[in-house]
Amino acid sequence: MRLLEATEKYKHISFDLWLTLIKSNPEYKLHRNRLFKDFFAISQPIETVSAAIRKFDVLTNSINEKVTKNFDTYEIYYLILDHLGVPIDSYNRQQLAQFYLETEALLMQYKPLLLQDSLPNFLQQLVADGKTLNILSNTAFIKGSSLRKIIEHYELAPYFAFQLYSDEVGFSKPGFQIYENAYSHIQQLGNIEKQEVLHVGDNKVSDYDGALAYGFNAYLLTQETIYESKLQSPQNYRSA
Known part of the structure; x- marks a missing residue:
């Protein structure tokens, strides 16, 4: 049918x-991952950063499906930063909000299809x-x-x-x-x-x-x- x-x-x-x-527009994720590395001054290779972002994207989505709650976007950022060895005390909520605004600008530049x-x-x-x-x-x-x-x-x-x-x-x-x-x-x-x-x-x-x-x-x-x-x-x- x-x-x-x-x-x-x-x-x-x-x-x-x-x-x-x-x-998703594949160009968006490429630029978003690069922005994450640069904004948070992560010294590890972009491949490592991209893998971490993917890992917690899949993990938090899976957890959300199981417990039926919702991970806050900033909570996911902190999980990724911790995984990459960045002390989460280094960045406050206002800085995460600024990063989100920059990712949204990328989203509007490389819009989903x-x-x-x-x-x-x-x-x-x-x-x-x-x-x-x-x-x-x-x-x-x-x-x-x-x-x-x-x-x-x-x-x-x-x-x-x-x-x-x-x-x-x-x-x-x-x-x-x-x-x-x-x-x-x-x-x-x-x-x-x-x-x-x-x-x-x-x-x-x-x-x-x-x-x-x-x-x-x-x-x-x-x-x-x-x-x-x-x-x-x-x-x-x-x-x-």
């Missing part, structure tokens, strides 16, 4: 963000069909406030009734709390039952299993199931 067809019987469609609507060029038309079709939409995304290095700017840049914001990011609500997918938060917003849009919500995402644990456990329905995106592609197997789509 194609995604557009899968949405037909639902009143509301919830979307993950990364690898569902957008994907739309997962597919057809995405705006796809969202427009859903809204034209009378459906309401939202974004529900875990965050790590990039805060929700910055991601909203990316959504605005691509002129996608008008399609979404609301956007929820884990750093703003304090909870992460696949936890009950963040889905409950989303559903409380959905209910404000109209008389929409849980089973009338379809959550779409690329992460089996956070987006598929998490949505189903809460009581939503779920659609798992893969490289073969993006938007108008056919599903690999019935397991990619489930109606509770």
Whole structure:
């Protein structure tokens, strides 16, 4: 079943963000890692710095999925600095905030890319069909406030009734709390039952299993199931 067809019987469609609507610009990470090395005066090679950033990106995301809380961006910075042998007392919160502003400037210079060029038309079709939409995304290095700017840049914001990011609500997918938060917003849009919500995402644990456990329905995106592609197997789509 194609995604557009899968949405037909639902009143509301919830979307993950990364690898569902957008994907990273590889140039951004290269420049961000170099900035991290230079800003914090790290003497180790850029390859070591990049590996440390990747390590704690994956680790904190995994922990967030398990405990369903949310690591603060600055907490992740401190973990990386400690791992690289930099005393965390060397930098205060104000300095970390300045570093974040510089990374956000890089983000706007090397913006994430739309997962597919057809995405705006796809969202427009859903809204034209009378459906309401939202974004529900875990965050790590990039805060929700910055991601909203990316959504605005691509002129996608008008399609979404609301956007929820884990750093703003304090909870992460696949936890009950963040889905409950989303559903409380959905209910404000109209008389929409849980089973009338379809959550779409690329992460089996956070987006598929998490949505189903809460009581939503779920659609798992893969490289073969993006938007108008056919599903690999019935397991990619489930109606509770």
